[in-house]
Structure formats: structure tokens, C-alpha cells
Amino acid sequence: MRTRITLACTECKQRNYNTTKDKKTHPDRMEVSKYCRFCKRHTTHKETK
Numbered sequence: 001m002r003t004r005i006t007l008a009c010t011e012c013k014q015r016n017y018n019t020t021k022d023k024k025t026h027p028d029r030m031e032v033s034k035y036c037r038f039c040k041r042h043t044t045h046k047e048t049k
């Protein structure tokens with residue numbers, strides 16, 4: 001089953017992405033490098049509740 005999650009930039013704390021993940025493959029909080037339009041560069045984005 002796929003769960004809806006929100007990805008937030010760890011630098012400016014903006015929530016930039018909504019996505020889904022598989023809880024079986026990612027039981028913990030996901031960390032993804034993605035482009036942040038507020039920081040204007042790639043930053044680490046973390047899953048939030």
C-alpha cells in the first residue's frame with residue numbers, strides 16, 4: 001500500500017513536494033535531494049507528517 005507523504009526542505013522548512021511512498025520499502029522517514037525553489041538549489045528534503 002502506498003502512503004501519501006509531504007517532503008519539506010531541511011534548510012528553509014518549506015513543504016515543496018507531495019508524493020507517495022511504499023511503507024515496505026521505506027519504513028523510516030525518506031530523505032531525498034530535490035530542487036527547492038525557495039533556496040534556488042538542490043537541498044535535502046525530508047518526509048514530514
Ligand SMILES: [Zn+2]
Nearest residue numbers: 009012036039
Ligand atoms: Zn529550501
